Amino acid sequence: MNHQPFRSWLLSEEPLPPEQAQALNEHLQDCEACRQIDTSWSKVFGLFQCVSPAAPAPGFTERWQQRLIAQRMAAQRRQAWIAVAVTAGTALLLLLILGIQVVQILRAPAQLLLMWIARLTSLVNVLVDIQKFILMVLNSGPIIPITLAIFFTGFICFISVAWLATYRQMTSNWRIA
């Protein structure tokens, strides 16, 4: 016998159409196994209905707050450890680089001195080139006409004085009070 549809109807908590309900009742009269399932499920359902919900021990909220504080402190400690580790790592790396440099100086001081002199010379060359470029730009003629430059400078001065006066006015004691 196929019990599947009857068990589905039996355990369904939705109302059955009349013909299905009748078929189920007829099946239950003949089938001991399905009847047993029906009885057992009724008892389980009854047990679910009568059992009361479990509640936590008193002071749950306080324990939660303590746990939150502990978690925050642990996170802060972890961050502090990470900062210490990064600093220590950086310091070790710098020491290592310094050590290599020292070893190089001790091995061949003359070569290292020549290398640094060459670098300084190239730096001075770059600065000279920049100076030449600026002089060339300045000597090529005024970029802004002289009248416009005077007007612009005057305008900036006026704005600055106005701003200072406004600031003084705004921050005076009677206004703040």
Place this chain on the structure above:
Amino acid sequence: MIQIEPEVIQQAQNGNQQAFTTLVEACQKPVYNLCYRMLGDPDEAEDAAQETFLRAYHNLRRYDRQRSFSTWLLSIAAHYCIDQLRRRRLTLISIDADPALDPPDLAPGPESAFHHSQEQQRVQALLDTLGPQDRSAVTLYYWYDFSYDEIAEALSLTVSAVKSRLHRARLSMAQTWSEQETTSYPTERKHHESPAF
């Protein structure tokens, strides 16, 4: 069902610690009960409930106020318990240690308490026969009056999957109950038999 003022949730989302404490006060029982039904151990349930509130606290900004807060919170609890059960695989129930329970009936007394404790153990034994997802679906359906849609939302399942899981769980629990009855019945009979036999 948990009733929470939307203003309290909004204040908590804005970082008000006191408002979140109010939420913990209001929701601790349902969350703990779900964890207890899922895990079957008071200490583990307490731990899971605490962890649920911590996760909710850290992710409160992600909570969508269009959804039900209780569904969101119980969803966190259910997922955490499912993960715990999957890690544990084997559930060990402490028979001696019962959680603090609400008064079960109108006539408290040693006999009533014993009967109540037995009922709790039977329920827990039935739930323990189910898989984590089925167990959470049953708990949400029978203790929280969640609809199929709400369970589907809370457990990230489809509605048809929820119906199927609930059906399977009911059949499994009925069969377990039936087996327990048939195995315990002969011993009870022997208990009452005459010592002459």
